[in-house]
Amino acid sequence: MTGTYLGMPAFPKAAADAVHNPTLRGNLRHATHTIRAKRAKAVGELSDWAELREAGRRIKDHTLRHLDRYLLQLEESVTAAGGTVHWAADADEANRIVARLVKETGESEVVKVKSMATQEIGLNEALEAEGIRAYETDLAELIVQLCKDRPSHILVPAIHRNRGEIRDIFRAEMGEWGRPTPEDLTDAPAELAEAARLHLREKFLRAKVGISGANFMVAETGTLVVVESEGNGRMCLTLPETLISVVGIEKVVPAWRDLEVFLQTLPRSSTAERMNPYTSMWTGTTDEDGPRTFHLVLLDNGRTDTLADRVGRQALRCIRCSACLNVCPVYERAGGHAYGSVYPGPIGAILSPQLRGTASEIDASLPYASSLCGACYEVCPVAIDIPEVLVHLRERVVEGGPAVREGNRVVLRPAKGHAAERAAMRAARWAFSHPGALRAGQRLASRTRRLHPRTLPGPGRAWSGTRDLPAVPPEPFRDWWQRTRGGKDGAR
């Protein structure tokens, strides 16, 4: 994934910094609680939510299980409709393809629709290195781009900024990129939106190349779908002469009809609306309406490695609604940046270590960025069992084992820094399989309970530094049971 995030500190350190930032915590708490309540209401309007969720899960699972077939069908449909399909095995290759396509148009600037895939591959930076300027046009992405920040939420990337900060950013930076703000700009959201409208309109009207991602691609028809709210997406998708869409291979669905499920579940789960203000659907090119040239870049970049993991592959069902972020008690306090990836929150904690591998410190720490409370699984509109994958990835980090990296089978070694955990697990395994020893140990622990330290020594210090050690009871449960019930069946 993008170099922007390389060298990020591991989650616990980044999160500790975020937790001490009261502005960030306030912004996040307000935002996540607001959208959480709205979402529950929007979902509650549909009496068949459980059936839609199950259908969504099954469509995605079926597609993933036959992904080769559906990708080939998609390629054929898009080509037949006048588009050109490119395949990119990794981020570098996708960036090279897009840069070449832009250069072939003779242009040196492009307008962009907010897209997770292009953020993931660091497209803007790669284009800049080639002398091409990419303008983000989603209001929140614009804010993030103007102040050289990083997005912290999938749906609302500038969720960590409040209106005062946004006004200051607009005033200071807009003039550098194009039309400056009015002198007397206040922090009223309507005024800020108007400033963005005027600033971006001159770019939309002259842009010759647009770059987007897609929420869905229909194999049967070759149709691409983008859902959005502001109209910046429609501008980028319809005004330029050339459109380049960079889309992860997991975004394909088999049939036109499948959209009836996701167009009901996605808006309600993400923005908590019955329907987002604008949805654009296009199939190849249309004479005299919209771009004359359409390129689709199909992106792997770790997705096939994820697909090879039978427990972890369910993460590829994700439709990027961000409902899991908004209910997550860890995200609410740590903020999006702590996850060190364009995919923050619970979904990021399982997606990033699979797309990038668990070799780096941040990726090895992400499976632990959770309390395993399960709220993310409850709200997920495609029923991704995030806690299950988190536990699976924790095991991979601690124990190592077989995995697939860049298409090759590898055997991972246990990650560094988990020796104590591994030793504890081994000890627990031994103790549980030797009942006599377990009993003796428990009795010893009970008798010495007054002597126990409040914090653990040595490698356990990090663990007990953020938690209270559980108090050892005066008597082991099994002894208590033996004494009070005499070990007989049937309580009185």
Add this chain to the structure above:
Amino acid sequence: MNSRERVLGRVRRALADVTPQDRPYEEAVPRDYLREHGELTVRQTVELLAENLADYRAIVHRADGEELPLLVTRLLAERGAREVLVPPGLPPEWLPAAGPVRIHDRAADTPQRLDRVDSVVTGCAVAIAETGTIVLDGSPDQGRRRISLVPDHHICVVRVPEQVVSSVPQALERLDPTRPLTWISGPSATSDIELDRVEGVHGPRTLEVILLGRPLSA
């Protein structure tokens, strides 16, 4: 080996656990969700459309065929529109003989030219009551996608009840995926600043929907 072969090869190796006996698509996906929510009469469905459009800050009007040109004239006048963009196949009787100058969208026109137009009047392909959505498919009465995007004021005429469906599944059945489709639910909006909803960022800031037809009984 090119990247296409490489990616497809990786996909196939990753799916070594999938057997040829895997359930086919038709069996793999249960379709026991509802085709529409609640059993509404035609009139109730139209009422729901009006309600949900208004809930998302579209302005809803009703007119029969005779009233329509007068209503359109009034709406354009209220906006002070000097020029109104019309798609090539817009029924001529929808607009008044007098009124703002009619501009036709020519392929050679630049987006900057369209940006100087105040208002646009279009028809639609279908309207969805449950979500308050109108869908445009580029037919002659709707025109190119850009005309309902660049001007700041969009008047959309929905033929009632024939163009109204209850639900998203019913709408998809009626639509042709080979056409460019634009689904519109209320005017352009953003919630990016502290999640406060602000109407009108890049698309039209005002969306007026006219439900065209005789009042429905029961």
